[in-house]
Amino acid sequence: MAEEVILLDSWVSPFGMRARIALAEKGIKHEHREEDLGNKSDLLLKMNSIHKTIPVLIHNGKPVCESNNIVQYLDEVWHDKSPLLPSDPYLKGQARFWADFVDRKVFDAGRKVWVTKGEEQKSLMEEFIGHLKTLEAELGDEPYFGGEKMGYVDVTMVPIYSWFHAYEVSGNFSFESHCPKLVAWAKRCMQHDSVSKALPDPEKVYEYVLQLRKRLGIE
Amino acid sequence: MAEEVILLDSWVSPFGMRARIALAEKGIKHEHREEDLGNKSDLLLKMNSIHKTIPVLIHNGKPVCESNNIVQYLDEVWHDKSPLLPSDPYLKGQARFWADFVDRKVFDAGRKVWVTKGEEQKSLMEEFIGHLKTLEAELGDEPYFGGEKMGYVDVTMVPIYSWFHAYEVSGNFSFESHCPKLVAWAKRCMQHDSVSKALPDPEKVYEYVLQLRKRLGIE
Missing domain, CATH: 3.40.30.10 (Glutaredoxin)
Structure with a gap:
C-alpha cells in the first residue's frame, strides 16, 4: 500500500x-x-x-x-533510516527526560518572555537563559545531544533557534555571549538540510513576534 | 549480574x-x-x-x-512480563497521547483545586470533572484504557483515584454521579494487587490534603 x-x-x-x-x-x-x-x-x-x-x-x-x-x-x-532515539532503554529514557525538559522548562520559559514586559520580562529572560545553560552543561563536549549524530533531543530543541534572533533584537543582547556552546550546537544542526529547510527565516519570526505582542496589547 | x-x-x-x-x-x-x-x-x-x-x-x-x-x-x-505499552506504533502513540493528557490536563487541573477556595475552586473543579468526562468518553465500553488488559494509560491515571475521597468530602459531591464509568474502571483496577497495594488509604490522603491546605494558609 x-x-x-x-x-x-x-x-x-x-x-x-x-x-x-x-x-x-x-x-x-x-x-x-x-x-x-x-x-x-x-x-x-x-x-x-x-x-x-x-x-x-x-x-x-x-x-x-x-x-x-x-x-x-x-x-x-520508519526505523531504518536516521534513527533518532537510541535503542538502549537507559539512553532512550535519558533522551525522553531531556526532551521533556525542553518542553516543560525551556519552551515554557521562552513563551512567557513574549507575553510580558519590563522587569518581569527581564527576570523571565534570566530564567530562560538558566535553562539554556542547563542544556549546555548536558551537551558537554558532544557535537549533538544524540552524541555523534543528531537525535531526538536535538530535533525537539533546535526549532527554538529560529526564534533566537527575535529575542536578541528585542532584548538587545547576545545568546552567543551567554551560551556559546549551545549556539555552536545550533549552527551545527543548521548544516543539516532537514533542519535549515524546516526552520523559517528569523526575520519573519521577529515580525510575527512583534505582531503577536501588539495583538496582546503589550507593545 | x-x-x-x-x-x-x-x-x-x-x-x-x-x-x-x-x-x-x-x-x-x-x-x-x-x-x-x-x-x-x-x-x-x-x-x-x-x-x-x-x-x-x-x-x-x-x-x-x-x-x-x-x-x-x-x-x-522488563518487557516479557505484563507489557504495558502496545507494540504497534500507532496504538503506542495513542497511549502516549492519553498519558500526556492525564499529566497535563487531569493532574494539573486536580492540583489547582487544592490550592484555591470558594468560587475559583468550584470553577476549577468543573474543569477537572470535564477532563474526567473526556477520559470516560475515550474509555468507552472497554474494561481498561489498555483494552482487555490494564496498560500504560491505566497506570498513569489510576493513582489519582486514591485522592477522590478527599475531593468528595471537601466538595460534598460524588464522582460516581458525574463519572460512573470512570469510577467503575478505577474499582476494576483496584482488583489488581499491584494497584490496591500501591495506592494509600484514602482517609490518610484526606488528612494530608487538609494539612497541605492549612500550610498554604487556605483553610
Whole structure:
C-alpha cells in the first residue's frame, strides 16, 4: 500500500518544525498543509478534537497528535533510516527526560518572555537563559545531544533557534555571549538540510513576534 | 549480574504510585525508600539534580527520573512480563497521547483545586470533572484504557483515584454521579494487587490534603 502522509502545520510553530525535521531526516514523502490558526480547518478540528492544535500527522487516515509523540511515532514506523532515539532503554529514557525538559522548562520559559514586559520580562529572560545553560552543561563536549549524530533531543530543541534572533533584537543582547556552546550546537544542526529547510527565516519570526505582542496589547 | 533496583518515593505522590504499580505488575524486586520531601536525601538531590523530585528509579546505580519515563523504562527493560505499552506504533502513540493528557490536563487541573477556595475552586473543579468526562468518553465500553488488559494509560491515571475521597468530602459531591464509568474502571483496577497495594488509604490522603491546605494558609 502506498503511504499517505499529511502534516497539518503552521510555519512559525517550533512544534511543527520538529515534525518537519523528523520527516525530512527520514526522507518521508508527505503533503504539507499550512493551517490558518485563526480559522482552523475542519480536518484539524476533527483529527485533534482534544487539543485542536498543530502539528497533526495523518498517516493513512489516522491522526497522531503532539509534536514529541509524532517524532517518536515517525522514528518507530520508519526505523531504518536516521534513527533518532537510541535503542538502549537507559539512553532512550535519558533522551525522553531531556526532551521533556525542553518542553516543560525551556519552551515554557521562552513563551512567557513574549507575553510580558519590563522587569518581569527581564527576570523571565534570566530564567530562560538558566535553562539554556542547563542544556549546555548536558551537551558537554558532544557535537549533538544524540552524541555523534543528531537525535531526538536535538530535533525537539533546535526549532527554538529560529526564534533566537527575535529575542536578541528585542532584548538587545547576545545568546552567543551567554551560551556559546549551545549556539555552536545550533549552527551545527543548521548544516543539516532537514533542519535549515524546516526552520523559517528569523526575520519573519521577529515580525510575527512583534505582531503577536501588539495583538496582546503589550507593545 | 543481580539487578539492584531502588525507588525513591513519597507515599502520597500519584507519580510515585505509577512507579510502584509498574514495579508490582512486573514483579520486580526492589528496595523502597521513603523520602522526607521537606528534607530531601543527598541521594535524591544527586540522582535528580535537575528537578529534585520523586519518584526516581535507580537501576544498577543509574537514575531514571519522571514517572511516565520510569514506567516506559520498566516496560522496555522488563518487557516479557505484563507489557504495558502496545507494540504497534500507532496504538503506542495513542497511549502516549492519553498519558500526556492525564499529566497535563487531569493532574494539573486536580492540583489547582487544592490550592484555591470558594468560587475559583468550584470553577476549577468543573474543569477537572470535564477532563474526567473526556477520559470516560475515550474509555468507552472497554474494561481498561489498555483494552482487555490494564496498560500504560491505566497506570498513569489510576493513582489519582486514591485522592477522590478527599475531593468528595471537601466538595460534598460524588464522582460516581458525574463519572460512573470512570469510577467503575478505577474499582476494576483496584482488583489488581499491584494497584490496591500501591495506592494509600484514602482517609490518610484526606488528612494530608487538609494539612497541605492549612500550610498554604487556605483553610
